[in-house]
Amino acid sequence: AASAGDAVGTGVHEKHDQEGLISTLCDQLGECEARRAGVFSEDSVHGTGECSELENICKHKHLVDEQVVQLQHEKSDLLKRLEENQEDLDELLKKHKALIAQSSGGISQVRELQAELEEVNKQRHTVQEELATSVTRVQLLESSTVGRSVVSKQEAKVCDLQNKLEFQRGQVKRFEVLHLRESAVCLGEELEQSAETGARERETRQRLHEMEDLAQREQDSSRRRIELEMQVTELSTVRQTLQADLEIHRIVDPQASLEEVESSDESDSYLAVLDGVRAVSGAGLKQWCVWEE
Numbered sequence: 001a002a003s004a005g006d007a008v009g010t011g012v013h014e015k016h017d018q019e020g021l022i023s024t025l026c027d028q029l030g031e032c033e034a035r036r037a038g039v040f041s042e043d044s045v046h047g048t049g050e051c052s053e054l055e056n057i058c059k060h061k062h063l064v065d066e067q068v069v070q071l072q073h074e075k076s077d078l079l080k081r082l083e084e085n086q087e088d089l090d091e092l093l094k095k096h097k098a099l100i101a102q103s104s105g106g107i108s109q110v111r112e113l114q115a116e117l118e119e120v121n122k123q124r125h126t127v128q129e130e131l132a133t134s135v136t137r138v139q140l141l142e143s144s145t146v147g148r149s150v151v152s153k154q155e156a157k158v159c160d161l162q163n164k165l166e167f168q169r170g171q172v173k174r175f176e177v178l179h180l181r182e183s184a185v186c187l188g189e190e191l192e193q194s195a196e197t198g199a200r201e202r203e204t205r206q207r208l209h210e211m212e213d214l215a216q217r218e219q220d221s222s223r224r225r226i227e228l229e230m231q232v233t234e235l236s237t238v239r240q241t242l243q244a245d246l247e248i249h250r251i252v253d254p255q256a257s258l259e260e261v262e263s264s265d266e267s268d269s270y271l272a273v274l275d276g277v278r279a280v281s282g283a284g285l286k287q288w289c290v291w292e293e
Contacts (some may be wrong), residue, residue, distance in 0.1 A: 054235050061228045068221045071214055078211050085204050092197050099190055113175050120168045127161045134158050 134154045 054232065054239075057228055057232055057235070061225060061232070064221055064225050064228065068218060068225070071218045071221065075211065075214050075218070078207055078214070082204065082207055082211070085200060085207070089197070089200050089204070092193060092200065096190070096193055096197065099186060099193065102186065110179055113172075113179060116175075117172050120172055123168070124165050127165055131158055131161060 134157065137154060
């Protein structure tokens with residue numbers, strides 16, 4: 001009777017131990033489910049944030065690409081305008097060289113006129129000497145009645161020489177006035193051409209500066225695009241890594257719980273409990289798969 005009572009007590013004690021083990025396993029399974037749900041919710045929130053950030057980066061990249069295309073069009077337009085301005089500048093330089101050649105021709109003409117003036121001055125000096133000689137001869141002839149006719153001829157000759165001298169003086173003055181007028185006109189045209197050339201050069205320098213600014217902006221846009229592409233690549237890698245970790249957690253957590261139960265219970269009395277745990281785990285996995293779908 002005592003041995004029977006001990007056996008009954010032992011059975012009751014084992015039954016309580018089994019019930020405690022079952023409750024412990026159920027608690028562990030609940031904790032696993034709670035941790036899995038928390039990990040799933042965190043991964044879902046993190047994945048959603050990364051997707052939105054990836055979409056924003058893609059939109060920003062598209063805008064940067066459009067800006068790069070627009071800057072390239074502006075650069076080509078400025079290059080065309082620069083070529084046209086360069087052609088105009090070449091034409092202005094040719095005209096400037098022609099004006100310089102014309103000015104040199106005018107200088108040579110002035111030298112010729114100066115030589116003619118010197119020649120006229122020499123002729124005038126000769127005429128003045130002849131006039132003085134004639135006056136002396138007239139004075140000598142006036143003293144005699146015989147040389148009056150000769151004196152009148154000499155006076156007529158002197159008047160003719162004086163008229164020629166005055167005409168030559170007028171011609172020289174007219175040539176000098178014409179040359180000065182032409183020189184003033186040429187200088188005015190040269191000043192206008194120089195002012196236009198300076199304005200063209202300033203505009204060309206300004207356009208070159210604008211082209212340098214556009215090139216700098218294009219380099220900055222290219223650099224930003226490369227940085228955005230690198231960020232997109234890094235985010236894609238992180239996303240793939242998180243997805244792989246999520247898949248591993250989905251597979252490893254239930255298997256770890258099952259292996260822990262199987263290692264702790266080796267007797268036949270715990271097989272029924274393990275079957276129940278597996279059934280519960282299978283139901284939880286099916287429900288989780290339904291949630292995933």
